[in-house]
Amino acid sequence: MNEVTRREFVKAASAVTAVGATTLPAWAVQENRDPIKIGFIGCGGRGTGAANQALNANENAVIWAMGDAFEDRLTSSQKALLDEQGSRAEVPKERQFVGFDAYQKVIDSGVDMVILTTPPHFRPAHIAAAVKAKKHVFCEKPMAVDGSGVRSVMESTKLAKENGTNLMSGFCWRYNLPIRAAFKQLHNGAIGDVRSYFATYYSAPLWTKPRKENWSDVEWQMRNWVHFDWLSGDHIVEQACHSVDKINWAFQNETPISATAVGGREMHERLETGNVFDHFGVVYEYSDGRRAHLHCRQMPFSYNDNNDYITGATGTCTMNGWSGAPTFTGSSDFTYIGQSPNMYQVEHNELQEAIRGDRPTVNDGDFMAQSTMMAIMGREAAYTGQKVSFNDALNATTVLGPKEYAFADFELPAVAQPGATKLNR
Numbered sequence: 001m002n003e004v005t006r007r008e009f010v011k012a013a014s015a016v017t018a019v020g021a022t023t024l025p026a027w028a029v030q031e032n033r034d035p036i037k038i039g040f041i042g043c044g045g046r047g048t049g050a051a052n053q054a055l056n057a058n059e060n061a062v063i064w065a066m067g068d069a070f071e072d073r074l075t076s077s078q079k080a081l082l083d084e085q086g087s088r089a090e091v092p093k094e095r096q097f098v099g100f101d102a103y104q105k106v107i108d109s110g111v112d113m114v115i116l117t118t119p120p121h122f123r124p125a126h127i128a129a130a131v132k133a134k135k136h137v138f139c140e141k142p143m144a145v146d147g148s149g150v151r152s153v154m155e156s157t158k159l160a161k162e163n164g165t166n167l168m169s170g171f172c173w174r175y176n177l178p179i180r181a182a183f184k185q186l187h188n189g190a191i192g193d194v195r196s197y198f199a200t201y202y203s204a205p206l207w208t209k210p211r212k213e214n215w216s217d218v219e220w221q222m223r224n225w226v227h228f229d230w231l232s233g234d235h236i237v238e239q240a241c242h243s244v245d246k247i248n249w250a251f252q253n254e255t256p257i258s259a260t261a262v263g264g265r266e267m268h269e270r271l272e273t274g275n276v277f278d279h280f281g282v283v284y285e286y287s288d289g290r291r292a293h294l295h296c297r298q299m300p301f302s303y304n305d306n307n308d309y310i311t312g313a314t315g316t317c318t319m320n321g322w323s324g325a326p327t328f329t330g331s332s333d334f335t336y337i338g339q340s341p342n343m344y345q346v347e348h349n350e351l352q353e354a355i356r357g358d359r360p361t362v363n364d365g366d367f368m369a370q371s372t373m374m375a376i377m378g379r380e381a382a383y384t385g386q387k388v389s390f391n392d393a394l395n396a397t398t399v400l401g402p403k404e405y406a407f408a409d410f411e412l413p414a415v416a417q418p419g420a421t422k423l424n425r
């Protein structure tokens with residue numbers, strides 16, 4: 001830790017002692033070691049999981065602050081963390097923040113690092129504020145829901161590089177050791193030049209929470225965020241972005257020139273409200289004519305699959321997203337024989353090592369912004385029914401969501417209609 005952080009720590013530690021609560025574990029006090037102070041924003045399933053993994057990654061870390069839009073989510077997360085981690089995860093009430101401005105309060109609370117795990121809509125602003133404050137960042141995928149959000153993330157990426165702070169994405173397959181080894185083989189020519197890529201993400205729909213009488217439109221939508229394009233970006237952006245990221249990884253961050261797509265809403269109409277599609281089929285086209293294809297679907301009682309089928313000049317590679325076991329045919333007989341630790345834990349192990357200076361600073365910004373943008377571009381091609389160029393999608397003026405945040409009325413945005421919905425809307 002640098003001197004400024006050290007001084008802040010001493011100040012903050014005395015302040016905490018003064019109000020009679022401390023999150024400092026006994027060993028930190030006894031051994032006079034400065035803990036890494038972690039704040040997390042978005043205390044749901046992934047936020048709580050990531051907080052656990054960050055603590056597991058560094059015994060010299062504490063959860064310092066928490067923020068959520070809703071008090072009940074924060075309280076249940078704190079309980080789960082206390083059950084799992086004990087006093088290292090105990091956050092005093094004065095550093096538990098609730099509301100739309102909770103993120104800024106967590107960032108300003110004296111943390112060294114933040115975990116950003118709200119619904120994706122809020123991610124660009126949260127990344128920007130954290131990077132501006134020179135915090136190390138772990139941010140879940142996807143990074144944004146529209147071009148304007150991605151443009152902001154690109155700015156934050158530049159600033160994090162200037163600051164020398166870590167910016168790690170939750171594109172977790174990048175931290176899956178067998179998959180990482182397979183991509184290394186691919187990039188080293190194990191199947192020759194990659195000629196085409198076909199990725200599937202077929203799964204069941206995610207959860208739905210029935211609306212309560214006292215919920216405003218915004219509360220209802222935020223508690224059911226996966227069903228609203230302004231919050232999740234639709235499932236192609238929220239979930240299948242993992243597959244898009246692997247396409248982007250295989251093409252070594254080369255920008256596709258355009259996307260065409262089909263998509264629609266068959267089962268959602270009968271099962272749920274919300275305005276998202278339940279299936280997409282996208283073709284990404286690269287400047288040399290190569291194509292990558294993505295099929296994704298969230299439907300019940302249907303065949304589930306999460307595979308990547310990669311065809312190269314001299315062989316093929318298949319990667320299963322759920323089993324994590326890559327297989328090669330043709331010119332390569334590569335078989336991964338190393339360990340396969342939990343990729344969510346590997347993310348935080350590597351981030352803590354980078355924060356300690358035991359490995360180079362991490363900045364995932366370039367690929368995380370581009371993979372997110374490719375998923376948005378695919379969605380926009382399906383929503384509009386048009387061939388959409390990467391640049392037009394990136395520079396689109398559409399900003400999804402309400403202009404101001406409040407738990408108030410917000411009419412359900414219309415379901416997109418291919419042929420009628422515009423890129424700039």
Ligand SMILES: NC(=O)c1ccc[n+]([C@@H]2O[C@H](COP(=O)([O-])OP(=O)(O)OC[C@H]3O[C@@H](n4cnc5c(N)ncnc54)[C@H](O)[C@@H]3O)[C@@H](O)[C@H]2O)c1
Pocket residue numbers: 041042043044045046047067068069070073074099100102103117118119120122140141142170171172222238239
């Ligand atoms: N990498 C992975 O495999 C993986 C797995 C699951 C989720 N995720 C990602 O993690 C993120 C969170 O997903 P989740 O499953 O934890 O959802 P969740 O609904 O369980 O948690 C989201 C939390 O954010 C809170 N929140 C909403 N708006 C907020 C705001 N403006 N400020 C502060 N808090 C706010 C919610 O109240 C909720 O507690 C999503 O982007 C999702 O795509 C990634």
